[in-house]
Amino acid sequence: MEPTDGQRGRDGGHKRSPFDVILSQIRRKRSASDRKPLGRFLSWTSDRTGIPEDAEPESRGLSPGVPVPAESEQDVGWGRVCVFLQKLGKKADSRSLSLAHCDLTPTDLLELASLLQFLPQLEEMDVSWNELVGGSLMALTSHLQHVGGVRTLRLCSCRMNSEDVSALGEALGCVPHLEILDLSWNGGVGGGALRGLLGKLPPSLRELHLVACRLSAVDAAALGGMVSILPKLCLLDVSCNPQLSQEMDQGGFRELASSLSHATSLTTLRFQACGLTPACLDDLGGSFHCLPSVRELDLSCNKRLSGGLTRLTSHLAHLSHLEVLDLHLCCLTPADVEALTQVLPSLPALVELDVSSNKEAGHMVHQLVSALQLTQMRRLPLNSCRLDKESFTALALAVPYLHSLDVSWCKVVGTRLQLLLDSLQPSVIVELRLSSCQLVTDDLRRLAEVCRRSCLSSLRLLDLSYNGSVGDDGWSALFAAGGLGSMEDLDLSLRPLTSAPCSGWLHVLLSALPRMPALARLAMRRWSTGPQERRQLEYTVKHRNIRLDLDQNPTESEWKVTDQEESQPEE
Numbered sequence: 001m002e003p004t005d006g007q008r009g010r011d012g013g014h015k016r017s018p019f020d021v022i023l024s025q026i027r028r029k030r031s032a033s034d035r036k037p038l039g040r041f042l043s044w045t046s047d048r049t050g051i052p053e054d055a056e057p058e059s060r061g062l063s064p065g066v067p068v069p070a071e072s073e074q075d076v077g078w079g080r081v082c083v084f085l086q087k088l089g090k091k092a093d094s095r096s097l098s099l100a101h102c103d104l105t106p107t108d109l110l111e112l113a114s115l116l117q118f119l120p121q122l123e124e125m126d127v128s129w130n131e132l133v134g135g136s137l138m139a140l141t142s143h144l145q146h147v148g149g150v151r152t153l154r155l156c157s158c159r160m161n162s163e164d165v166s167a168l169g170e171a172l173g174c175v176p177h178l179e180i181l182d183l184s185w186n187g188g189v190g191g192g193a194l195r196g197l198l199g200k201l202p203p204s205l206r207e208l209h210l211v212a213c214r215l216s217a218v219d220a221a222a223l224g225g226m227v228s229i230l231p232k233l234c235l236l237d238v239s240c241n242p243q244l245s246q247e248m249d250q251g252g253f254r255e256l257a258s259s260l261s262h263a264t265s266l267t268t269l270r271f272q273a274c275g276l277t278p279a280c281l282d283d284l285g286g287s288f289h290c291l292p293s294v295r296e297l298d299l300s301c302n303k304r305l306s307g308g309l310t311r312l313t314s315h316l317a318h319l320s321h322l323e324v325l326d327l328h329l330c331c332l333t334p335a336d337v338e339a340l341t342q343v344l345p346s347l348p349a350l351v352e353l354d355v356s357s358n359k360e361a362g363h364m365v366h367q368l369v370s371a372l373q374l375t376q377m378r379r380l381p382l383n384s385c386r387l388d389k390e391s392f393t394a395l396a397l398a399v400p401y402l403h404s405l406d407v408s409w410c411k412v413v414g415t416r417l418q419l420l421l422d423s424l425q426p427s428v429i430v431e432l433r434l435s436s437c438q439l440v441t442d443d444l445r446r447l448a449e450v451c452r453r454s455c456l457s458s459l460r461l462l463d464l465s466y467n468g469s470v471g472d473d474g475w476s477a478l479f480a481a482g483g484l485g486s487m488e489d490l491d492l493s494l495r496p497l498t499s500a501p502c503s504g505w506l507h508v509l510l511s512a513l514p515r516m517p518a519l520a521r522l523a524m525r526r527w528s529t530g531p532q533e534r535r536q537l538e539y540t541v542k543h544r545n546i547r548l549d550l551d552q553n554p555t556e557s558e559w560k561v562t563d564q565e566e567s568q569p570e571e
Contacts (some may be wrong), residue, residue: 030148065569077118082113090373096124100154102129106139113143124152134159134188141171150175150345156209157185162193169200190214190241195222199229202493206232212240220244224259225251239272239298242361245280254275257283261290261359269294272326273301278308285315296324297302300354306331310339317346325350329357337364344371352379356406362386364395372556383433392416399423408463414499418446427458435491436466453481458486464525465493471505479505479512486501487516493549495524502527 009049061087082092088102097119099112104127116122125147127133127140137160143148153175160183171177183189189371190213201208208226215238216225222534227233238244239394245253256282260266269291271284275548276299288294298320299305299312309332316322325347327340332355341364344350351374355361361368362385372380387395387410399405405420413420413435413552443466450456462484464470476494494500513519522541527550529537541548 036274039218044216050392068282076116081115084111084484085522090254091341094119094121097122098124098126099130100126100128100156102127102130103132106136109133109136109139113140116143116146118563119147120149122147122150122287125150126152126154127158128154128156128182129158131157131159135161135164137164141167144171145174148174149177152176152180153178154180154182156182156187159188159463160186160226160421161188162191162571165189165193167197169198172197172200172202176202177204179204180207180209181205182207182215182533184209184211184237185213187212187214190216190219190243192216192218192222194219198222198225200555201226201230203229203231203302204228207237208233209235209237210241211237213238215241215244217244217246220256221250224256226231226262227256228259228262231262231264235268236263236266236271237268238259238274239270240274241276242273245276246270257287259362260284260348261287265293266291267293268296270296270298271302272298276302277304278311281305281308286314288315288318291319291457293321294319294392295321296323296326297322298326300326300330303329303331305336306336307333309336313339313343315345319347321349322347323349324352326352326354326356327358328354332358332361334360334364337361337368343366344368347374348373350377351376353377354379354381355385356381357384359384359386363388364392364411365391369398369470372398375400379403379407383435385410387412389416393419396420398425400428403429404433405429406433407437408435409437410435411438414469415440417443421446421450423456424450424455426455429456430458430486431461432459432460433463434467435463436495438469439464439467439474440469441471441474444470445477448477448481451478451481454483455484460486460487460518461486463488463489463491465491468494468498469559475502475505476508479508482512482515483509484512484516486518488518489521490516490519491521491523492527493523494527499526499528502529503533506533506537510536511528513540513544513546519544519546521547521549525549525551527551 021366032047068093075294078092078094085092087098088099088100088104090098102108104112109127112127112534133140137155137158155168155364160168165183165188189210194210194213194215195218208230210223213219221240227236235239260269263450276284292487309327309330317324330336330341337360340355344353348374353368355368365382365387367384374397377398380395380402381404382391382395383406385391387407389412392407392412395407399420400423407420417437417439456462502524527548537550538548540546
């Protein structure tokens, strides 16, 4: 190694021995490491390159004792940020800090907190899905004053406890421009801990996500106090909190529902799987006359609503701008569907109605279709609804306007698919889900004809899974037809515990893949392939960066072939 100018001066300008050179290098590394702060598990080592503080003053053209220019301090700090993120497999961005799924430890959190001062332009911070930092979030929140411009803060699944919630509440005053706060999947937020945020949320907040936080009736009351003083709140998501509506005698949910009348800016309300009862619908519906801006209402997965929807439908008419109504998996009765049918004409902006997974709704679809403004509709999922022939025929009237068509798990579709296909409009539908519909070979032949006419040129997702009755000719006809240039997701999987060979049509699919340039996922679970077919399929999708879902269970003969190949040297 050639000595630097400073080293020549110290050595008197003569040539040094190799032993002296080695000792000089050791001294340099030791003196440099003494100046470096402790990092992530001894991560601040001499292998760091490109960071100004790694270099000796002599190599930068500066003499010892000369102060470093002020602008280089920020450069050094930014360098530390880059090194920290690089070791976590992330790229540095001065406005967005994404550290989700990084297995952060409390030590990492301390280091991250020390780096916030070098991110004054930060607007989004995400440290979600790092469960090891639970109980130590104060180390981070106590430094939020350095990033006062943050607008989005996500702390999902961090195992937050009551102390973390209180520490966050004390620090929220340092981020007055916060618009999105997501604390979902933290069970420690519930059980009364949510009161640590009462009165602490900034008035600029627009979205509050508290999914699966084990919220109780006490938390519902505290949440009501928060919501009522947030003038800009647009989205409230408290889904997957089944205890939220329990202990009705304590009035927790009732207080939350009544507080919603003060949040006049709300556009999205999500109460999925919250254990709602018909009595809850009374409380909730009473606030609807003060919520003219609501565009999305999610009451899905509340099975105890069965038979009580009439208590809500009388209030739904106040939501004149409602665009999305989700009632899937609510055990709706014919009386519920009848009440819903009566109010649908009063919802002129409705574009999505989800009553899927309600078996009793299947034979009343024709009434729903007649009450909807079909030209507005974009999604009407009816999977798992036990459609009968009359309802299936009525659905065809809505198909020309739908962007997504889902009739999965409806056995009436088999041999009758042509009725829906004839109603499709070119370049409109983007999702077609026909899983477990008992399709036959002729159904796929007719689907192939539609593809050949370019009626599915905009289709991005096609789900044909669990249709083992289709023969090889049907699959071959579909893939040979073309017309699926926008396809991104294709699912051909068979039912669990079943298997069938795909040799009869696999070569047609492989020939068709070049005509599907957008394909990103191909699911073929439980289709059996020979060793050569499997290698050809895996080779094709690998070079196209297509995700292949294929069961990795070679037969005994395949294992023998694989073992023979591994014993031979590569060519």
